[in-house]
Amino acid sequence: MKPIKVGLLGLGTVGTGVVRIVEGHQEDLQSQVGSPIVIEKVLVQNKSKSRGIHVNPDKLTEDPWDIVNDPEIDVIVEVMGGIENTRTYILEALARGKHIVTANKDLMAVHGPEILTKAHEHGCDVLYEASVAGGIPIIRTLIEGFSSDRITKIMGIVNGTTNFILTKMSKEGAAYDVVLKEAQELGYAEADPTSDVEGLDAARKMTILASLGFRSDVSLEDVDVKGISKVSREDIAYAKRLGYEMKLLGIAERQDDYISVAVQPTMVKNSHPIASVNGVFNAVYVYGEAVGETMFYGAGAGELPTATSVVADLVAVVKNLRLGVNGKQLTLTYKEKKLKTDEQIASKYFLLLHVDDRAGVLARITQAFAEFEVSLESVVQQPNATLPEAEIIIITHDASKAAVNKVLAAFESMDVVKSVKSVYRVEG
Template sequence: MSDRVIKAALLGLGTVGTGVYKVLKSQEEEMSAKVGCKVEITRILVRNVEKAAAKVKDPSVLTNSWESILEDPEIEIVIELIGGINPAREYILQALNAGKHVVTANKDLIAVHGHELLDAAHAKKVDFLFEAAVAGGIPIIRPLKQCLAGNHMTEVMGIVNGTTNFILTKMSQEGMEFKDALALATELGYAEADPTADIEGLDAGRKVAILASVAFNSRVVFNDVYTEGIAKITSKDIHYAKEMGRAIKLLGVARNTEDGIEAYVCPMLIPSTHPLATVNDSYNAVFVHGDAVEDAMFFGRGAGELPTASAVVGDVFDVVRNILAGCSGRIGCTCYKQIPVKKMEDTHNRYFLRLKVEDRCGVLAEMTAIFAKYQVSVAQIIQKDTKVEGCAEVVVITEKVREGDFRTAIEEIRNRDSVRKISTIIRVYGK
């Protein structure tokens, strides 16, 4: 324990920035005993100093000048919480190049420019930590880099977007349709004004890129990740899934296979007995499989002021411990492999398919003949004895098949006169 005070700057005082400010205040009394010395926020970068004044105890720390932070030699740690690519990228690079340590929750940036930032940190032997960028408060980056370092990880996947999980939970538990559940999520503050990044799986895709990179020791960027959203899911699909012993979740999946890494985000049917199936509301969870640890799962709050701040402050304390022990930059980039990322067409999946067909003899035979032509085997099929406008609804779950082949089969089926409508196609998790 020392009398030293380590000075830090906060960039941004939005939800997470305010949370970090609060959490550091609440740790003020015991942080010296815990990590060896005090950390003090001496500068906070905001756009509007006057508006931000009410949020802090001492408004004199507020500034709208990035230079005043960059050029202050006493500031050793920069906590970047403004989000987005620009100017966050420039600020972080400048801070690292100036020998400052950086902690960030910026998934957009890391999923695209992570390599560049980690390289810059390595060159200056400073820390660049980002535990909060994936799954909010849930510890997952450090466990993967350290606790599970004795494993060859083969799979890391999870529910890494709280908004969509809340929507799917409401659809499943209360029979709501997508647009009503989205409206409720917006009303309750779970969904942003423009919910595209959540709904379309883009936010989850960024987290998958980061998780895959850390778990498989090989760089995966956002552009490598196939993404598909949940807007097409109906309560009817969820109902059929339940009947087939499964839940529907928006999953981010990364798999290290013999012929490359698979990385995608899409709604999937998952067995009701799988630990991820019981992760509801806005909770997140990351499920991993390694050759030594076997299955493990990390569950908690994936967003929110204080949970995200918990992860940020954990990183800040680690930076402090490294400074005091003289080992800054102790664990940097761990991507020492170059594994190719597979195209989505080359992944092998099972599929849930709901379609309307003419209610006459031979239609099922036609469809299954096309399936057979492209090596698509049927595992489960449901056709109910209820007809609407001369059509029957058929629901099929296939065995595993190459996605490209399945797509070709679907195009051929879609062109048949007997097929009135392909209502939904959803991938199915499992062997």
């Protein structure tokens, strides 16, 4: 059969992995799809740079339009990253009838609906399994594996950098700054780590997962985002003492068709399966009305794991090409988006307060919770080791975010409350 010709945009870590897998597993791939898969052209920033992998220099180009405009190319694999320029290349490639496989969560989180609509107009496939949780096939699981179910909750550890940092802080009792530096030295964190540590990367991935799981177009603006840069070693020590692990969780929830999506450091009960996902590993926990609890675990990044997902998508595109059914995916999003208000978002919370160490304070604190109908699971008061203050550690029962915010506002005007040191969502 006629070879399928692929244009590869980007020859960084993932691009190199794609070349390795397409070349190394060629025989297996052909056995499955019936056609050879050939990487025809590769976009690089600098043709003369030396690389860890051999690619025929005639295939290299520094001009993306060489690939986008090449009528011979059937499928474009986009692993260059970036948002605006990349969007232009992809939209133009779709207009020319080329199918797209992308690992670009930033692009899909921001321009996903536009790109998928364009693809539909031109009868093209756009697949993006590698955009979330690297080697874990979570996107096809949400689209196909759970097509029959009504998913009510998706919780993800979808950022390896922050999970590495929190795991280290938990295991070694180390401080955030120290571990971040180590992560940077190991190459697990960027020189500017903002996008990872402030939760933006995870928020983009949760936008994609929530859209697929809840079948409505969730956008990045809908995600309430809080990163890990304020998580202290004391917070983690408290969490451990109470039987929790601190994790940066993306949490998407649905109740009666109202949804919420947030990314935030969360205290997860030890017995929950996601609590033991450590280091740079990713995991996505999915709760469906029918299927109940499930979890999918694996490498969230890296050359070969991510490339596995990219090439699996490429196989799917080639299969569709053979059957003549590209661009005919099931409708992925068909529900009107209704966002929960803060009154509808409920969870347990952990609070650490520093208060005046005198009679009647605990009564005033607990009265504030009672006033806004936040009931408490546990309350511990203890002297602070270094300050002339008492610490109050509270875990609430399920309470609305609005009510907890009212309690926090009430604390602002109470002179006995010296500071609200920490507030975390609690899961499990």
